[in-house]
Structure formats: C-alpha cells, structure tokens
Amino acid sequence: QWTTSSIVEEQVRRISDQIGDGRAICGLSGGVDSAVAAALVQRAIGDRLTCVFVDHGLLRAGERTQVEQDFVSATGVNLITIDARERFLDALAGVTDPEQKRKIIGREFIRVFEQAERDLKAQGDYRFLVQGTLYPDVVESGGGEGTANIKSHHNVGGLPDDLQFELVEPLRLLFKDEVRRVGLELGLPETIVQRQPFPGPGLGIRIIGAVDQERLDTLRAADLIAREELTAAGLDRDIWQCPVVLLADVRSVGVQGDGRTYGHPVVLRPVSSEDAMTADWTRLPYEVLERISTRITNEVAEVNRVVLDVTSKPPGTIEWE
Numbered sequence: 001q002w003t004t005s006s007i008v009e010e011q012v013r014r015i016s017d018q019i020g021d022g023r024a025i026c027g028l029s030g031g032v033d034s035a036v037a038a039a040l041v042q043r044a045i046g047d048r049l050t051c052v053f054v055d056h057g058l059l060r061a062g063e064r065t066q067v068e069q070d071f072v073s074a075t076g077v078n079l080i081t082i083d084a085r086e087r088f089l090d091a092l093a094g095v096t097d098p099e100q101k102r103k104i105i106g107r108e109f110i111r112v113f114e115q116a117e118r119d120l121k122a123q124g125d126y127r128f129l130v131q132g133t134l135y136p137d138v139v140e141s142g143g144g145e146g147t148a149n150i151k152s153h154h155n156v157g158g159l160p161d162d163l164q165f166e167l168v169e170p171l172r173l174l175f176k177d178e179v180r181r182v183g184l185e186l187g188l189p190e191t192i193v194q195r196q197p198f199p200g201p202g203l204g205i206r207i208i209g210a211v212d213q214e215r216l217d218t219l220r221a222a223d224l225i226a227r228e229e230l231t232a233a234g235l236d237r238d239i240w241q242c243p244v245v246l247l248a249d250v251r252s253v254g255v256q257g258d259g260r261t262y263g264h265p266v267v268l269r270p271v272s273s274e275d276a277m278t279a280d281w282t283r284l285p286y287e288v289l290e291r292i293s294t295r296i297t298n299e300v301a302e303v304n305r306v307v308l309d310v311t312s313k314p315p316g317t318i319e320w321e
C-alpha cells in the first residue's frame, strides 16, 4: 500500500538516479502540477534545479507573488522570473478572435521559455526538463491545466535541435488528488496545492474583445473580489472553478449615485465538475452572489453590471473563449 511519504521517497530516489549530477529546468505556471513536480525535483537535486516563471501579464491578482514568495520560501528553489508583460500585450494588441489569441499566447510563451532555456544551457549542464505530466494526461495525452502550453509544445517535438532535453516527469503515475497530497507532504502552501484550475492563456481568454492593460486591470479587480467572497463563504471546495469574464465590447447604461454610467458587464461562471469534460452551473447561494455583485459594481469603476452564466457544459464550454 502506497503512502504519500513512500511516494515522495520513491520519486526522489528515481529522480536522483535519472538526473545524476546533471542540471534541470522546470517551467512554473503557478498551478499545482508544475509546483509539485518542481518541489519533488528540488528535494532530489537541490540547487541543480532552476525554475523559470514567465509573467505574461495575464495572471490573476497575487499569482506572481504566490510563486515568487510562497513557493520559493516553502521549497528554497532557484527561481528566475521573466517579466514578459509588454511583449504579450504588444503581440495581443487588437486581436479579438479566441483561437488567434490562444495561438499568439502559446507562441510567445514558447519563445520566451526557449530563450530562458538557451540562456541556462549557456551557463551550465542543463540537460533535463521537468514536466508536471499527470497520469490522466499520459492516458489521454490531452489537455490539462497550467503547463499545457509547455506540454503540448515539448510533447510534439517542436524543439530546435540544439535544445534537446531529457524529460523528467515525476507525476506520471499520479492522479490529481495524489499530487495534492504529495504537495502537502512536501510542505507546499494550501494556496498552491488546492488551487482551482486556471487556463494557461489566463485572463487573455476571459476578456471578450481585444486585450489591453486597462481591461486586464478591470478584470483582475473583479476576479479578485469574486474569489475573496467565494473563499469567505467557504465554497472553494464545492466549485470546480468560477471564471469571471469581462465583456469588453459590450456596454450598458447604469446609474450610480446621481450619475448615468455606461460601463461593461462581467459574467460570473461558477461551475461544478468532476473532470472538466462536462460541467453543471453551480447554484451559488443568493447572498454570496449579492455580495459579489455589490462589491464589484462598487469597487470596480468600469463595471456597472454583473450577470450569471446558467449554462451547463455541454453546450457551453467552461471558459468563454
């Protein structure tokens, strides 16, 4: 019978055997899988692991800090953060088509990450690349959370010849709940281990319309309020996730104080699901919806209307784009 601590011991031993005295790179997405994979490898090879975190500017409030401070202080890992916010904003300027956005974000991500790989390879014997591939990913070789961009890229063999890595995949035999237990065993904070799914393209696909800095700030503020209120109501474990979507090209008339407003709606998309293949819209308590709505319309200047998405999947996907 496998206990969590025996899984950790066994994996640490295997990783040490595989990597020997080499060096490894791990891309962190802010998600559970890459964090736990990195923490395991760090246990095994210490500072011969370097983690790379790309801030593409499409993150939610607090996510960069979570990686740079909470994850680093829990693990002592070497971390390089690449601030690529401007680059992504430039590449996304004026783009409204969802697939186009996804392609641009994926492409830019790969370029930035490959540059980091090259820089590290120039500095030392980095021959290994750590991936947070889970058992279900192996079976379906499908989507997944967080590191999907890195995954799909590296798995399809799109690497230039001079950038060959041997993969280290310490979570290949584990399911998500086991990964979470391993994370806790390794001392990772709950905020990382229990994090709900968040798409690789981030807030870029939750702005319906073109992405710009102001819209990102608006959405980030509304999203933070929704997350705070859901957490305060103790609902984090009951919902799969709750995307907040900014309808940036829609305006409606409102009234605040004595003044007429002409602002944007945000959509709350709370869903319940087992595996994200199908989902039902979550019947959140009215009081919680009311608090989220009141706070968002009071605190986020550009937003004057909050609407609720009551569509299951199918026919709706969880994300709007």
Ligand code: XMP
Pocket (backbone or CB within 6 Å): 143, 144, 145, 146, 147, 148, 149, 197, 198, 199, 200, 201, 241, 276, 277, 313, 316, 317, 318, 319, 320, 321
């Ligand atoms: P959909 O919108 O297809 O989403 O119903 C299903 C689940 O996948 C997440 N999602 C992504 N995760 N990269 C990811 O890592 C992506 O490009 C991506 N798109 C969607 C979504 O949040 C939901 O949990």
